[in-house]
Every structure is written in structure tokens, then in C-alpha cells.
Amino acid sequence: MMLPIFLCSVLGVYVVIERYLVLRSAQINISSFLQKVKEGFRRSGVSGVEEVCSRTLAPIANILLRGIAKHSFGETKIKEAIENAGRDEIYHLEKRLNWLAIVAGIAPMLGFLGTVTGMIAAFQQIEAQGANVVPADLAGGIWEALVTTAFGLMVGIPAFAFYNYFVTRIERFVHEMEVTANEFIDLLDSENGQAKEPAPVKERKATVAVQPPDAKTTIEYQPKRRTFGDDDFFSSRGNKE
16 A cells, blocks of 8 residues: 555645645735735726736736726626636636645545555464464564554645645635725726716616625635545635625
8 A cells, every 4th residue: 555655645745836836926915916006097097907917927916807808898797707707716726736635535544444454464364373373473564554554644644734724825815816806896986987887778678787886796715625525626606795
């Protein structure tokens, strides 16, 4: 069982390093970014915000760019674009985390399996030698069997810790995305440049429900923490309050 445990450790190290670099590159100073967005909006309106976002390599900048692209279609379309972009960015942030969850769950199990098979071999040796069995003959086999459990836990415990660490960081990113998106919508509702809803067509008889002006855009993130269970996937959805 040592070979599968070793492969799990290699996979776990790869995911940890790769996700750390991705999340590190996605991290920006939200306060500074919001200040630049507001200054750009005051200076040249929506085009100023687009210029600021184009120079910023971060998920929140991509979200605002998607919202700006729908500026001429009204506030409802802007919120829908922001929510869809938020789901896309969350997918990229959580990518491959399920591999880390699998490593955290399967590595200790492989270790336990190695111990069980080793103990089976030790008892088979006892049965074969009968009354002539010597404890020294069994100690080596039992020691080797327990090593698999130790290495399985040494791989699984750090993987579980990093999994929850990354989940926490992604939750913080989602909160920052939501705050920034709402600040952007508030800018559009300001006196300098309010996003107008398209004029209703007179021939249409059906009415379309429009969100109240104070409705906030939410990008909800709900990871399913079942690292040692039977499901290791995230689910994210965007909805309106």
C-alpha cells in the first residue's frame, strides 16, 4: 500500500502548490481597488471603471467587466451578468480542490488497509509455525504493517488541513466579490450615472417583475464539507435577495 500512498502524497503536494499560487495571484487590496473604481467613475464614468478593471488581474475585476458589458441593457441585466461571472470565477478558484479532498479521505484508508493486510500475513505466519513461533519473527512484520497507517495519516491530515484552509480563503474571496459588486451597482445608481431600465414596449401585455432599487447582488458560495464522506464536490450558486 505504500506506492498508492506515495502517489496520493505527490498529487496532494501538486494541488496545494497550484491552488496556493492561483489564490495568491487572485488576492488584491479590495479597499484600494474600490477607491480606484470610484475615482475612475467620477473621472470618466463607466469607461473609467472599465479602464481600471482592465489593468487589474483579479477575479473581481473580471466580474465588473462582465457587468459593464451589460451597462446599456439596464440594472437587471447588469446584476445577472455579475452573478453569472461570479459563478464562473468561483469555479476557477475551487478547481481541483476535490482532488485534495479525495487525497485527505483515501490516504488514511489505504494506510489502514496496509495494516490489515500486514496483520493477516503475521497471523498466517503464526499459524504456519504453530508452537515454535518466536515474537521476534512477528515483530518485524507487524512493525512494517503499522508503517502504512502512519504514512497514510501523514498524508491525509495535511491534505485535510489545506483543504479547509483553501475553502476559507475562497469564502473570503466570494465576500469581497459581493461587496465590490454592490459598490459598483451603487455607483451606477448615483446621480452622476444611473443605469436606466429599457423603456417598456407598449404592445406587451405581460409585466416583468423588476427588482427594487435597493436589492443587492449576492454571490453565494456553499462548499459541501464531506472530506471523509461520500461526496467531495463544491456547489456554488448566485441568487437575488
